[in-house]
Amino acid sequence: MSATSSKRRPGVRPAIAVTVGEPAGIGPEISIRAAWARRHEVNCVLLGDAAFLAMTAGDIDPDIKLSALSLMAVRNGGLPHFGPDRITVIDVPLDAHVVPGKLDKENGRAVLATLDASIEGIQAGWFEAVVTAPLQKSTINDAGVKFSGHTEYYAEKTGTPQVVMMLAGPQALGGEQLRVALATTHLPLKDVSAALTQDGLAQILDIIDADLRNKFGIAAPRILVCGLNPHAGEGGYLGREEIDIITPAIQAAQARGIAAAGPYPADTLFQPKYLQDADCVLAMYHDQGLPVLKYATFGNGVNITLGLPLIRTSVDHGTALDLAARGPGLSKADSGSMEQAISAALAMANNSLDNKK
Ligand SMILES: NC(=O)C1=CN([C@@H]2O[C@H](COP(=O)(O)OP(=O)(O)OC[C@H]3O[C@@H](n4cnc5c(N)ncnc54)[C@H](O)[C@@H]3O)[C@@H](O)[C@H]2O)C=CC1
Numbered sequence: 001m002s003a004t005s006s007k008r009r010p011g012v013r014p015a016i017a018v019t020v021g022e023p024a025g026i027g028p029e030i031s032i033r034a035a036w037a038r039r040h041e042v043n044c045v046l047l048g049d050a051a052f053l054a055m056t057a058g059d060i061d062p063d064i065k066l067s068a069l070s071l072m073a074v075r076n077g078g079l080p081h082f083g084p085d086r087i088t089v090i091d092v093p094l095d096a097h098v099v100p101g102k103l104d105k106e107n108g109r110a111v112l113a114t115l116d117a118s119i120e121g122i123q124a125g126w127f128e129a130v131v132t133a134p135l136q137k138s139t140i141n142d143a144g145v146k147f148s149g150h151t152e153y154y155a156e157k158t159g160t161p162q163v164v165m166m167l168a169g170p171q172a173l174g175g176e177q178l179r180v181a182l183a184t185t186h187l188p189l190k191d192v193s194a195a196l197t198q199d200g201l202a203q204i205l206d207i208i209d210a211d212l213r214n215k216f217g218i219a220a221p222r223i224l225v226c227g228l229n230p231h232a233g234e235g236g237y238l239g240r241e242e243i244d245i246i247t248p249a250i251q252a253a254q255a256r257g258i259a260a261a262g263p264y265p266a267d268t269l270f271q272p273k274y275l276q277d278a279d280c281v282l283a284m285y286h287d288q289g290l291p292v293l294k295y296a297t298f299g300n301g302v303n304i305t306l307g308l309p310l311i312r313t314s315v316d317h318g319t320a321l322d323l324a325a326r327g328p329g330l331s332k333a334d335s336g337s338m339e340q341a342i343s344a345a346l347a348m349a350n351n352s353l354d355n356k357k
């Protein structure tokens with residue numbers, strides 16, 4: 001499966017799939033707002049329930065126009081390229097009526113169907129990338145499907161054994177763009193240590209290095225690696241993962257020509273004098289790296305899955321049911337991260353095209 005179609009018709013906006021996420025959350029609203037705001041440069045095709053999205057768009061701004069198609073119509077006739085005066089929607093129907101702010105497991109499988117449609121569309125060449133609005137992981141599980149996140153789902157559905165979650169914020173902490181990748185993603189904290197292996201970290205460092213080169217255009221990526229334990233293990237007195245697993249993985253990566261360094265104590269690594277010499281920080285687990293990034297850039301960050309055979313970006317926040325409950329148009333949900341995710345997907349698609357020339 002190729003990362004993106006190598007063809008772009010002159011004068012036609014690049015097309016990107018946007019899965020609208022949990023229908024009771026802010027995903028549909030921020031998807032519509034962001035697609036409309038960026039419509040002159042990119043054709044964001046919304047994947048979701050067409051009737052529900054039309055109603056939501058009307059609540060946000062009656063001037064926003066949508067044109068809906070069935071998935072079958074696109075399968076048969078290809079993706080039509082309407083102009084920027086409307087947003088294209090591919091109808092992926094919900095199963096139950098939506099009450100904003102109230103989760104309903106009846107709609108869990110329909111949310112997953114939008115992810116499947118995005119993969120189908122990228123494989124078919126309709127889209128160059130997918131941007132995902134937030135979904136509620138618990139609702140998918142409540143619907144009877146074991147699910148821990150988009151990251152793992154896209155990996156499984158594309159047959160990719162190892163992917164890496166990376167969040168990128170704009171200029172932060174007085175330095176350049178902050179990028180934080182995670183060695184482990186959605187698993188209980190008690191399972192993190194067992195999930196860290198030399199081979200696994202080697203693959204993760206390879207993926208970060210390769211994707212920062214190929215998808216971000218960074219010629220020689222510099223990666224700073226966090227320890228797992230306080231004070232990076234304090235010479236083995238506060239844990240041995242640094243000595244037994246992380247340091248050997250870094251040394252092996254260095255021997256392969258990767259500019260990885262560490263392990264560094266995570267509590268002091270996130271300061272400008274270290275970050276200014278880094279293109280990415282590799283944290284060992286979700287809540288070691290992400291609070292720093294979200295504190296510095298919440299609402300403007302982008303979540304990127306590295307290592308996939310397709311381009312997938314997302315927002316830096318969740319479903320915000322508290323805001324969604326107020327209703328679209330009244331929620332005051334910020335669509336900034338969604339717009340950043342669209343920009344990042346487009347930039348990565350452009351880089352992939354440049355690499356193929
Ligand atoms: N990419 C994805 O699909 C993601 C999904 N989630 C899911 O979201 C659900 C809820 O997660 P929470 O931890 O409650 O985090 P959350 O991000 O939904 O909410 C945390 C706080 O931030 C505020 N907030 C979030 N997005 C905002 C926006 N765009 N504008 C203004 N304020 C905003 C909310 O109102 C709330 O006060 C969970 O099920 C989680 O799995 C969380 C992160 C990413």
Ligand SMILES: NCC(=O)COP(=O)(O)O
Binds near residue numbers: 151152303314
């Ligand atoms: N904290 C990031 C997050 O939960 C997003 O996960 P995913 O759905 O992008 O895998």
